[in-house]
Amino acid sequence: MSQRHTMRSRLQRLAREIAKFGAVGAIGFVVNLIVFNICVHGFHLAVVRSGVIATAVAIATNYVGNRYWTYRDADTSRRSRELSLFLLFSGIGLVIENGILALSHYGFGLTTPLADNIAKNVVGLGIGTVFRFWSYRTWVFRALPAREAVQTAESFLTDTAPARIDAK
Template sequence: MDRSTGLQGGLTRIFREVAKFGAVGAAGVLVNIVAFNLLRHGTGLQVVRASVLATVVAIAFNYVGFRYFTYRDRDKGGRTKELALFLFFSAIGLVIENGVLYVATYGFDWDSPLQSNVFKFIGIGVATLFRFWSYRTWVFKALPAREALEQAESFLTEAEAEAGAPQSVRR
């Protein structure tokens, strides 16, 4: 494999990861914004309290999306540790996201429904940059190449057995 092919493959993988992260994230943003507005206007909760609760709902939604869609090919060992790290980094993201809203609401008195939604969205954007880095670096770690190859071979062997095809010769 020449160097340009390796670089192109690496860029393709990161692009796919960003696209999948973005798809789950976009759905999570929708869940977050809808829950925020329902809580804020439907229950009369204060802005930041409604936002924190909405963020918690989105965090739960996003974990399922990231684990079973974006990072489904990543190491599945140590789910307790993975979940603990996910919740830890999500909590930091929650503070970042809602800190932006808090400063806008209580620091600058920007509290209209439009302003609250704009600063909620800006907070989500800033927190998303942190979350993408932390999730891919610490939470959903890539399998080492040898383990990934063994996992792929095992999957193919199982698929062949289920299809009734003769198993290929193992190396």
């Protein structure tokens, strides 16, 4: 296999991973946006408190999407470690996202609903998403080592293959 083919294959895998991560993130974005605006305008909660609640709900949504779709082939042998790291890095992303909202709202005095949504759901979420993508793929949803991946695939094929009938 040529180095060029290997590089193309890696780039294609990365593109698929980014597309799936983006699709899950888009759903999380919609959840985040709706919950944030319901908390702020429906329940009249403070903007940062609303942002934290909305981000926490979106984090739960994103974990399910990433675990069972984007990174479904990742190592599942240490699920509690995975969930702990996911929550740690998601928490850092939450601080990034809502820290920018707090800075905009309280630091710069940009307090309109549009300014709050741009600060939280465009700038903060954009920076937080880049951080989350890097941390999830690097630390949370680790790929199986090559030997284990082959064994897992072989056992899956063996377990799901239809019974073979030998004709004599």
